[in-house]
Amino acid sequence: MKRPDTRAASVGVIDIGSNSVRLVVYQAMERSLVTVFNEKALCGLGREVQTTGLLAADAVDKALTALKRFRALCKVQKVGEVHAIATAACRDASNGPDFIAKAEKICGASIQILTGxxxxxxxxxxxxxxxxxxxxxxxxxxxxxxxxxxxxxxxxxxxxxxxxxxxxxxxxxxxxxxxxxxxxxxxxxxxxxxxxxxxxxxxxxxxxxxxxxxxxxxxxxxxxxxxxxxxxxxxxxxxxxxxxxxxxxxxxxxxxxxxxxxxxxxxxxxxxxxxxxxxxxxxxxxxxxxxxxxxxLLYSKLPDTERAKDGLLCAAQDLNELLSRSAQHARELIDWTDRLFRVVHIRETEEERRLRHAACLLSDIGWRMHPDHRGEQTYGIVLNGNFGSISHEGRIFVALSVFFRYEGLRDETAPPPLTQQLSQAAIDRARVLGTAFRVAHLISAARPGVLPATHFRTQDRKLMLIFEHQMVDLVADRVGGRFKQLARLVGRSGSIVRS
Known part of the structure; x- marks a missing residue:
């Protein structure tokens, strides 16, 4: 039996600007917009409006031709919903209404002429x-x-x-x-x-x-x-x-x-x-x-609850669900690192905390790649990801954290490009986070339900990782070695405890 297609419908925006006419198709109407198609035609509709009061005839022809193609592209891509808008040139030109009427007939959709x-x-x-x-x-x-x-x-x-x-x-x-x-x-x-x-x-x-x-x-x-x-x-x-x-x-x-x-x-x-x-x-x-x-325009049409969400974390969650072995495990990793940072008293700003959470969600997206290249390939994916709500420094930090998750802290490992753009404190924090990921993924094999059964405790300068009874068979020398490395990075000695 054929499985039903549960994917959300795509949404397109036709933007009739004074210089360019553009079609952008997004994967779905959601907080983190994912562009699946983007094409523009530089028509120059507004080049004579201020002096003649008219849209230039050749520009109108170019724009209408582009709109014909855009409608065909929407059909080919089976775009679920199309919004069409026009801006300054169309609202200011005396022949703007005539152009819009022709454009609406071609697009098969109403066009909203935006006021200033x-x-x-x-x-x-x-x-x-x-x-x-x-x-x-x-x-x-x-x-x-x-x-x-x-x-x-x-x-x-x-x-x-x-x-x-x-x-x-x-x-x-x-x-x-x-x-x-x-x-x-x-x-x-x-x-x-x-x-x-x-x-x-x-x-x-x-x-x-x-x-x-x-x-x-x-x-x-x-x-x-x-x-x-x-x-x-x-x-x-x-x-x-x-x-x-x-x-x-x-x-x-x-x-x-x-x-x-x-x-x-x-x-x-x-x-x-x-x-x-x-x-x-x-x-x-x-x-x-x-x-x-x-x-x-699309953001304005979202419910208040969606608009209030963090765009970066929504984008990271989308990639997590698409590429990770277990989306739930990545969410458990957020809680696990929350507990780790709280126990060892690592202070974070609100921005540092959200970047850490994004890194958790992206920590397993490279598992399908060749083991020799997971670090550099995942670093590139995160660094150049098509998402917003993050600064360039934030991109580098998240990418570096995931790089360390795959490459470890070997002396012979060359730092990836752009590392020098970060402060030493940010690099050190990325090293801690990447090493924590190495411990967590080794313990759990990226499966959900394991990390919640492990706990952190400190005594004097010792950091302990405690395994609940049902998980003690997961303890091994390799786990202990990685955990001791993590403990050293936060200024402590480390040990594994079986409860």
Missing amino acids: PEEARYSALGVISGIHKPDGIVGDLGGGSLELIDVRGHQVRSGVTLPLGSLALQDLAEKSLKKAQRIASEALTDLPQLLAGENRTFYAVGGTWRALARIHIIQSGYPLGVMHGYAIPAAEALAFVRRLRRLVAADMLADIEAIAEARRPLLAYAALVLEHVIRIARPTTVVFSTFGVREG
Whole structure:
């Protein structure tokens, strides 16, 4: 008998922006969104709206052609639900309603034309869904507009929409960077939404700002290519965008392959706007987010209980259930390490604790790989995982903890790349956690029900691992050796006790 398909239905978002038209398909409507398909067409719908009031005819043709393909792709992928949205160009152009009518007929779905406040809110919710406890100003730079909105944790405060999108600014300024500079300065100076950003974080959203970040990664030689969560000190970001404007003016970025050709002329305008934002808002850091309007739209539709969940732990749990030998064992490992850290008095911040829990959930995802390569392969999977709510330093810590789980602490084992990005205290904590994983998985063979029958106790400077009566046959010299190594790492001697 054929087993019923119990998987949740996939969900798609068609995003008709002022510069690009995009289809993103997610595995399911859930707290941790997993992208299964992502395609964009750079159509430039908004390139003439500010001066002519119209969507350009050739851009409309490109967009409608892209939408035909997107509808066919949704059918091929059997997407369960499709949400379609349009932003600044379509709401500002006088022929926007006519285009939307044609687009709806092609898509077979209604298209929500977002107002400026709606677009700002969804951008903020996108950052909230992808950044753990954000505190700062979200800036979403599209082709037609710039949305600025204050976020504090899960709270979304007042926002504003300005016609400073890259295409709109280029159009308004008649392709003059000097004129664009005056326009941006007048629009942004003394803006309350920016003045509230002093000594906080500025979250940069939007494809052209991500292109700037990609150039910075390349030029600085930064070793991790993950865009989401990439952070630059504000002073460094300010110097970079000023330098980039000069390079663009001298046509010295024309051949950079990492940036789409259609986006390259807009880089100077995006850099100019970011320069003014940094000068006026005076943030401490600029953080780039790949989570924006689309993710915020879906996040807004989740129940309150789902929105309240930790995005990182949901993503780690998804990978745990997909790749581990026992999802329940990984959850028991969280409790087991909770008890260990409590008994040996290892102090943790809230952030350190959630990273430890994520590492527990990911501690067995490499079991199918060749034993000689489990450490490095799992390190790469965690380091480059397509999930949010974690900083780059957090990624490295979790990945390093799982690396030590597979590789141990042998002197001849070379540290993996990026280890130097962590403090020595974080490296030491990853060593402790990885060694604890080695003990736990050796005891239990990654099966549930074993770890809850083992307990920790301290006496003077001795750490004891106590096995309940029904589990004493699991004790062996190898278990004792690994446990003594763990005890030494926390400054104690170790012994196994049979109850």
